Amino acid sequence: xxxxxxxxxxTAAFLATSLFAHPAPAHIVAPPDKIVIEVATxxxxxxxxGTAAVAVSPDNTAFTVTYSQYLAQVGVGxxxxxFRKNCQLNLIVHVPQGFTxxxxxxxxxxxxxxxxxxTAAQKASYYFQGSPDTVTTTHPFxxxxxxxxxxxDATDWAQLVWAPCGVQRNFNINTELRVNxxxxxxxxxxxxxxxxxxxxxxxxxxxxxxxxxxxTR
Numbered sequence: 001x002x003x004x005x006x007x008x009x010x011t012a013a014f015l016a017t018s019l020f021a022h023p024a025p026a027h028i029v030a031p032p033d034k035i036v037i038e039v040a041t042x043x044x045x046x047x048x049x050g051t052a053a054v055a056v057s058p059d060n061t062a063f064t065v066t067y068s069q070y071l072a073q074v075g076v077g078x079x080x081x082x083f084r085k086n087c088q089l090n091l092i093v094h095v096p097q098g099f100t101x102x103x104x105x106x107x108x109x110x111x112x113x114x115x116x117x118x119t120a121a122q123k124a125s126y127y128f129q130g131s132p133d134t135v136t137t138t139h140p141f142x143x144x145x146x147x148x149x150x151x152x153d154a155t156d157w158a159q160l161v162w163a164p165c166g167v168q169r170n171f172n173i174n175t176e177l178r179v180n181x182x183x184x185x186x187x188x189x190x191x192x193x194x195x196x197x198x199x200x201x202x203x204x205x206x207x208x209x210x211x212x213x214x215x216t217r
Contacts, residue, residue, distance in 0.1 A: 038094070039089065039090070040091065042087065044088050045081075047067060047087035048069060053066045054066075070195040072085040072120070073179055073191065074180065076188065078192075083180070084177070086175065088174040091172070091173070092168075093170075095163070098212055100164070101211075104208065105153060106207070107204065107205045109150050111194050112149050114179070117182040117184040118184040119142055119143065119179070119182050120141040121138055122176070123136065123138045123139075123176040129170040130169060131164070143182070157209070166213065178193075
């Protein structure tokens, strides 16, 4: 579904930022030019065609994904496959020559209703195309729960997975929502977790880190 997102302005220009999970080394300097991020594709059961939008923040320090149908559920009214939903972002990131980047942190938000005994999880995986290095995080939730939820993935500078210098590699972010009825009664109740909302205000925000590539400068 690249057409829908690219046509709606999913290509965004980003200024180099210093938003890191932990402070960067003092000798690192900002890239002199803009970083440009293009969304190649957005695919998955949690983000059908036309239900996800990507935009740049007003200060150009992060990119934001907004969902309108990203919901996993079990129980009354749910289909057998509804217990798990996923969405994969495939990003083309253009950085100034001599620099590389990593995702330093990601903020996820949504709403969940879990009956007593039910459980849910939000999971995310980050990796560069063609690279064996994958960073995966999981945030569990336990019922009874009926409220907004928020989860943050933050990576220490030393553990960041950087794009290879001098090579164009697409960056992939694969998110997942999953619900398990557990000891609750799915024939009488419904449990769900969503990364969406009726007013479209639930968003996921990704913050970039950067550093120079001495070998290419």
